[in-house]
Amino acid sequence: MPPSAVVVGAGVLGSALADRLARSSWDVQHVEQYAPGHVRSGSGDESRLIRAAHGADAMHARMSRRALELWRELDPRLVCPSGVAWFARRPDGWEADAERVLTSLGIPNERVDPTELFPSVRTDDLAFTLLEPEAGLLRARDGVRALADRAVQAGAERIVAVARPDGERVVLDDGRVLEADHVIWACGAWMARLFGDVLDLRITHQDVYYFGVPGRWAAPGVPGWVDFDGAVYGMGDLDGRGVKVGPDQEGPAIGSLDAERRADPTLERTARAYLGHRFPGIADAPLVGSRVCQYEMTPDEHFVVAPHPAFSDGRVWLVGGGSGHAFKHGPALAERLERWILASEAPEPAFGLGPERHHDVQLRTGGSPLSGSGEPSG
Structure with missing residues (x-):
């Protein structure tokens, strides 16, 4: 008999698994x-x-590189081959660490002149710009659907229902009870509600904004970009949605997952101020859209991928804590998780629930808030 599993959650982590x-x-x-x-x-x-x-984290670099391969295997159209540029404000900061790690792993990277990448860009506050030419933009929602659909094509049964844990079983709102060799809970922000007794998750409000721009800002001609110390990221105009700007400092807590999703006017001003600061040629571009995202944040920004501590046989697993990083790793993390569930490989301690978790590498942009002048502080 093949092993059996109930996977709860069809976000990127659950669908990949x-x-x-x-x-x-x-x-x-x-x-x-x-x-x-x-x-x-x-x-x-x-x-x-x-x-x-x-940054200096080689494990995540390798896993993200593998995930990129797997996304392209799923459907090459999911990845826009734009490259990703890193705006380094310090000569020896996070980007310099990343440059050393990428080079040691054989992952292409190079220092470039950003004026050759963007139709308009301010550079006087930058020490250098690092380009990952083989990185890109992922059509994320399409990717989740493609993973979930391929699972069905491979024989998975898709069940639309609200689930709650009952020991090692899954109870659905229609009264059904699901049992399997393994139960994996990968239900995003809902993990905090279901397993708050063993998980430390903060559910935060993170907005992104889209600005209408001329055609020369289209991706893949214009790359994605990250200003780590500025705590902002974005990308060129993908599929006609506009240039995307995402303020990336940790946002306010989301009190209710059922609340209305309204973009925060303060974060909109943050996005607008950064747009004018970094890309002065489109400083007055009209806002054409926004999206409210919710992140499930762990204290150290690492995933949670671990057996539930109440069950010593490893039949129940908790998978979450995406902290904004799940798409970079989802398919590759699923590969590893299968081996961990089967006990053919020891789980990654950094993703556990115990004291082995470490806080020595910063994965999210933690940069400076915008100054009172309306420009990112240097």
Whole structure:
């Protein structure tokens, strides 16, 4: 008999795992209360950056590089080959660490003149710009749907229902009870509600904004970009949605997952101020759209991928804490998780629930807030 699994959640982590297990001949039931890639999930925006640079962290760099390969195998059209540029404000900061790690791993990177990448760009506050030419932009929502659909094609049963844990079982709102060799809970921000007794998650409000720009700002001609110390990221105009700007400091807490999703006017001003600061040629570009994302943040920004501590047999696993990084790693993390579930490989301690977790590498942009002048502080 093949092993069996119930995977709860059809965001990027749950869908990647359901796809991986179904294609490995597992008997999979994939449960989601809405639809894969729905707008209220952390997987709800249309696009994400996918890049290997993670500062001094080689493990995440390798995993993201593998995920990029797997996204392209799923469907090459999911990845826009734009490259990703890093605006380094210090000569020896996060980007210099990333440059050393990428080079040691054989992942292409180079220092470039940003004026050759962007139609308009301010550079007087930059020490250098690092380009990952093989990185790009991921059509994220389409990617989640493609993973979930491929899981079904490989034999997974998709179940639309609200689920709650009952020991090692999954109870659905229609009264059904699901049991399997393994139960994996990968339900994004809802993890805090279901497993708050063992998980330390903060659910935060993170907005992105789209600005209408001339055609010369289209991706892949214009790359994605990250200003790590400025705590802002974005990308060129992908699929006609406009230039995307995402303020990336940790946002306010989301009190209710059922609340209305309204973009924060303060964050909109932050995005507008950065647009004018970094790309003066489009400082007055009209706002044409916004999206409210919710992040499930762990204290150290690492994933949670671990057996539930109440069950010593490893039959129940908790998978979450995406902290804004799940798309960069999802398919590759699913590969590793299958081995961890089968006990053919020891789980990664950094993703556990115990004291082995470490806080020595910063993965999210933690940069300076905007100054009172309306420009990013240097």
